[in-house]
Amino acid sequence: MTLLAFDWLLIIEKLVLIAIIVFASLGIALYTTFAERKVAAILQDRPGPERAGPFGLFQPFADGLKLIMKEEIIPSSANRTLFILGPGLAMTAALMTCAVIPWGGTVSLFGREISLQIADINIGILYVFGVVSVGIYGMMIGGWASNNKFSLMAALRGASQAISYELAMSIALIALLMTTGSLSLRTIVEQQMAPGHLWNIAYQPLGFILFFICAMAECNRTPFDLPEAENELNFGYHQEYSSMKLGFYLFSEYVNMIMSSAVMASLYFGGYDIPFFNESVLPQNIAALVGVGALLIKIVIFIFVFMWIRWTIPRFRYDQLMNLGWKSLIPLALVNMLITGAFILARM
Amino acid sequence: MEALTNRVKEVSRKPMSFSERLYIPNILKGMAITFSHMFKKQPTIRYPEQKREFSPVFRGLHVLNRDEEGRERCTACGLCAVACPAEAITMEAAERLPSEEHLYREEKYAAKYEINMLRCIFCGLCEEACPKDAIYLSETFAPANFTRKGFIYGKDELVIPNQLTDPAGFAAARGAARNN
Numbered sequence: 397m398t399l400l401a402f403d404w405l406l407i408i409e410k411l412v413l414i415a416i417i418v419f420a421s422l423g424i425a426l427y428t429t430f431a432e433r434k435v436a437a438i439l440q441d442r443p444g445p446e447r448a449g450p451f452g453l454f455q456p457f458a459d460g461l462k463l464i465m466k467e468e469i470i471p472s473s474a475n476r477t478l479f480i481l482g483p484g485l486a487m488t489a490a491l492m493t494c495a496v497i498p499w500g501g502t503v504s505l506f507g508r509e510i511s512l513q514i515a516d517i518n519i520g521i522l523y524v525f526g527v528v529s530v531g532i533y534g535m536m537i538g539g540w541a542s543n544n545k546f547s548l549m550a551a552l553r554g555a556s557q558a559i560s561y562e563l564a565m566s567i568a569l570i571a572l573l574m575t576t577g578s579l580s581l582r583t584i585v586e587q588q589m590a591p592g593h594l595w596n597i598a599y600q601p602l603g604f605i606l607f608f609i610c611a612m613a614e615c616n617r618t619p620f621d622l623p624e625a626e627n628e629l630n631f632g633y634h635q636e637y638s639s640m641k642l643g644f645y646l647f648s649e650y651v652n653m654i655m656s657s658a659v660m661a662s663l664y665f666g667g668y669d670i671p672f673f674n675e676s677v678l679p680q681n682i683a684a685l686v687g688v689g690a691l692l693i694k695i696v697i698f699i700f701v702f703m704w705i706r707w708t709i710p711r712f713r714y715d716q717l718m719n720l721g722w723k724s725l726i727p728l729a730l731v732n733m734l735i736t737g738a739f740i741l742a743r744m
Numbered sequence: 745m746e747a748l749t750n751r752v753k754e755v756s757r758k759p760m761s762f763s764e765r766l767y768i769p770n771i772l773k774g775m776a777i778t779f780s781h782m783f784k785k786q787p788t789i790r791y792p793e794q795k796r797e798f799s800p801v802f803r804g805l806h807v808l809n810r811d812e813e814g815r816e817r818c819t820a821c822g823l824c825a826v827a828c829p830a831e832a833i834t835m836e837a838a839e840r841l842p843s844e845e846h847l848y849r850e851e852k853y854a855a856k857y858e859i860n861m862l863r864c865i866f867c868g869l870c871e872e873a874c875p876k877d878a879i880y881l882s883e884t885f886a887p888a889n890f891t892r893k894g895f896i897y898g899k900d901e902l903v904i905p906n907q908l909t910d911p912a913g914f915a916a917a918r919g920a921a922r923n924n
Contacts, residue, residue, distance in 0.1 A: 439778045443788050605768075708778045709771055720767070 405508065413514055417494050425650040426456040428699060432650075435703040463643035471543065471636050478541035483637065483644035486534025490651035492527045496520035497658045498582040500668045500688040503681045512668075512684060513582060520581040521573070524659055525566065528614060531652065532558045535623060538645065539633035550632035553714065554623030557613055560721040561620075565610035567729035568603045571736040572663060575599055581659075585667030591674070595666040602732045604664045606725055611656040613721070616649060618706040622714060657698035658691070665694050803866045803881040806859055807917055808903040811849050816903060817878035820854035827873035832863035849876075857902060861886045861895040883919035 430445070430452070437444025445452035470479055500512035517523060532555055539551020575596070576584050588595050597604050613620040624632035634645040661667060668687030669675075675683040712720065763769050789796050798804075809817045820837035838855035840848045847853075871880045889895055905913030 438782050441781055441784050441786050443786055443790075704775060704778065705771070708774045724765075 409508065409510055410514060413510070413512070414495075417499065417514065418491055421491065421494055421651055421654055422647075424654055424695075425647055426460070428650045428653065429459065429646075430456045431699065432703055432706075435700065436707050439704070439707045460643065464640055466639040468639040468641070469636075473543045474636060475541040475543065478537050479636075480641070482534050482538030482541055483634075483641040483648070484534075485537060486531055486648040487644045487651070489527050489531030489534060490648040490655065492530075493524050493652075493655040493659070496523050496581055497655070497662060498585050498667055499658075499691060501675070501680070501684040503684045505681075511582075512688065516580060516582045519579045521569065521579050521584075521659075521663070524581075524655075525562070528652075529558075529562065531648070534645075534648070535633050538637070539623075542633070542636035544636050546629045546631075547633050547635050550623045550625070550629045550635075553625075553629075554616065554633060557616075557620060557622060557717060557721075560718060561610040561613035561725070564721060564725035564729045565607060565614065567726065567733055568600075568606035568610065569663075571603045571729070571733045572596060572600050572607075574733070574736050574740060581662050581667070585662050585669065588666040589669045589675070595664065595669070595671075597664040600664065600732070600736070602728065603736075604660075606729050606732065607664070608660065609725065611660060612702065612705065613717075615652045615656055615702070617653065617702055619709045619712050620717065621706075621711055622717060625711060653699055653702055654695060657695040657702070660698060661691060661694035667691055667694075798883050802883055803868045803871075804884045804919075805861070805882050805886055806864075806870070806879055806897070806902055807882045808854075808857065808899070809878050809880065810904055810906060813846070814906040814908045815845075815847060815849040816853060817849055817876045818854045818857065819850045819852045819876055819878070820857070821852075821875065823873045823875060824870035824879055827869040828864075829867060829869060830863045830865045832860045832865075833870060834858050854899070857899045859897050859902065861897055862892060882917060 433455070434444040434452070436442075445455040448454040448458045470476060495514040496517060498511075498513040498516070502509050502511045504510070535554045535558075536551045539547040539549075539554070542548070573579060576587055578584060578587075584596070587593060616623055623629075624634075626632070629635070634642055637645060668684075668691040670686060670690045675687065678686065811817050820835050822835060822837075825831075825833040825835060834856070835854045835858070836856040837852050840851050840853055844853075866881065868881050874880075886895060886897075904917045907914040
């Protein structure tokens with residue numbers, strides 16, 4: 397019985413938290429697809445979807461219903477197991493990132509201090525990188541299992557792009573971690589919240605730009621959407637997919653976008669910190685909720701910038717992509733790391 | 745070599761400068777352009793509720809006219825069929841019986857009058873050729889149909905509703921431009 401003598405309430409608390417965060421992320425992702433179309437339309441002088449419900453607000457449900465109702469096709473020459481595994485893996489990996497993101501401070505409910513973070517592990521950011529790398533397998537497996545040359549080519553492109561940009565991303569991140577001295581996302585956010593300490597963007601502007609560009613490449617967003625290049629590869633790695641499997645792939649892209657926005661907001665923009673405001677004057681629960689709101693606003697701004705960039709610039713050519721990654725971003729990230737190191741040394 | 749027009753644009757093949765190779769300044773410029781489009785007026789017309797107004801010279805489906813007493817004007821002279829460059833019009837003439845004087849204006853009338861809307865190029869030459877002011881092009885266009893046969897419009901589709909018995913249908917077929 398001693399094995400069962402641990403804090404059961406903790407399990408319940410975490411389960412509730414997981415349910416809330418996962419469903420909230422899915423809900424936001426649902427409306428991100430809508431926002432994508434709306435932003436695209438507004439940037440192109442069009443009204444966008446506006447027929448389903450008031451202002452077209454039910455459009456994502458109509459889209460989802462359409463995807464669910466479509467016929468599920470598995471090509472006869474495809475590898476069945478992997479074909480089904482691919483989208484599931486992509487979606488799982490996309491959602492798993494949300495575990496280490498600190499969504500807010502702590503609230504006290506029913507006499508318990510509940511931290512608004514599923515798991516405050518001390519290697520949080522490393523975990524994010526690990527999970528994101530697993531997400532690439534979703535793409536790779538999907539492209540391979542389809543048994544279609546376009547899908548395979550797209551998957552290869554996607555994997556090589558992700559690997560190239562992950563490198564620059566991690567080096568840009570190392571510079572940040574040198575200043576913070578911690579891999580835990582909550583610690584990083586709390587450091588930025590401390591009085592007299594600015595957000596990390598002030599200390600790492602170049603690092604942030606590099607990280608942002610690489611995050612865009614990791615999410616396969618335009619201008620880095622080579623794996624999906626419609627005009628070259630038909631539809632990319634999910635060409636053979638239909639119905640909800642396709643929906644999972646498309647959806648995981650939006651979840652990825654939200655998660656990378658949340659990571660960027662936590663790393664460089666103070667996470668759930670409210671700018672120019674001292675949260676400690678508010679009661680604890682309200683401060684935590686306002687903090688969640690602040691983080692969400694930051695995420696929304698990031699997502700808007702993602703979309704804004706998508707509807708502004710065309711896709712890179714494959715050689716340009718590799719040139720930019722290996723010849724510009726990685727050297728710049730290394731220089732950034734050197735400068736940061738020199739500063740830290742000088743201050744010691 | 746001398747340029748043929750004044751619109752020739754020299755293509756520069758020089759390698760990209762440093763700021764161009766950075767991409768970022770130009771990307772920011774592009775983003776400023778797209779951002780400014782957020783505040784531009786949308787030219788969208790929300791179709792089923794709003795309709796774009798036709799130009800006053802729009803030429804749509806044909807209408808066979810009636811005179812003030814509601815009698816068909818067409819005398820089946822065949823001038824429209826002769827004028828038609830697409831050979832879309834066929835007709836058969838018939839003689840008016842004494843009991844039909846309230847139906848047809850003159851002694852001869854078109855017993856059959858067909859326009860193949862798939863052949864028609866909506867040039868309006870039939871309208872110009874008609875000496876009796878019997879045919880003109882309205883403001884509607886042919887709706888979709890499942891068969892080619894459906895596009896051969898007969899008299900039942902072409903003749904305008906009688907303004908004395910069906911004023912609403914008459915006004916609708918006549919079109920907004922002519923009603924005003």
